[in-house]
Amino acid sequence: MSQTRIRDYRVSRGLTVRELATRAGVSSGLISQVERGIADPSLETMRKIARVLEIPLFSLFQDEEPSKVAVIRRGDRATIGSPHSTITYSRASRGGSRLEVLEALLEPGSVSATEPRGHPSEECVVALSGCLVVEVMGERHELAEGDSCHFDSNLPHRFLNESGEPTRFLVSVTPPSY
Known part of the structure; x- marks a missing residue:
């Protein structure tokens, strides 16, 4: 992640460090440390910052000048995890x-978020390995390997792995959102 990217978005929106921190519900010190590359924010903190800046989460990781064709090698992918849950995107x-296409790994007995949340997009989830529960508006949809679930992301949702094995899945989101 380019630490200056958060600063650039913040400045372009006319926000001070304190204003961004207040709106995101984090400390000014944390925002300052993140912008200077001293601290690595959690997934939830990044979501809050992206929401305040009104940008898709992974925009904080995007290339400056995209080419017409992009090959993204597995080892070169932008990755983000969360200390509150054991999910990695x-x-x-x-x-x-x-x-936006994300590959996710959700550890056994974990959830993607403590509370279901919505965002302005459309999503399709494909279970690659293991069992995945897609919870949308409190309704559970159990996916086995190869199964998929397509839904309106505005509806509060989250992912659960209730099994004893890690679950891998793809998430396609359009348009990318926070």
């Missing part, structure tokens, strides 16, 4: 486009 698509 890696972006399989190019940043800055109208479609």
Whole structure:
């Protein structure tokens, strides 16, 4: 992640460090440390910052000048995890486009978020390995390997792995959002 990217978005929106911190519900010191590359924010903190800046989360990781064709090598993917849950996302698509494809790994007994949340997009989830529960508006949809679930992301949702094995899945989001 380019630490200056958060600063650039913040400044372009006319926000001070304190204003961004207050709106995101974090300390000014944390925002300052993140912008200077001293601290690595959690996934939830990054979501809050992206929401305040009104940008898709992975925009904070995108390339400056996208080419017409992008090959993203597994080892070069932008990756983000969360200390509050044991989920890791890696972006399989190019940043800055109208479609975002993420590969996720959700550890056994984990959830993607403590509370379901919505965002202005459309989503399709494909279970690659293991069992995945997609919870949308409190309704559970159990996916086995190869199954998929397509839904309006405005509806509060989250992902659960209730099994004893890690679950890998793809998430396609259009347009990318926070």
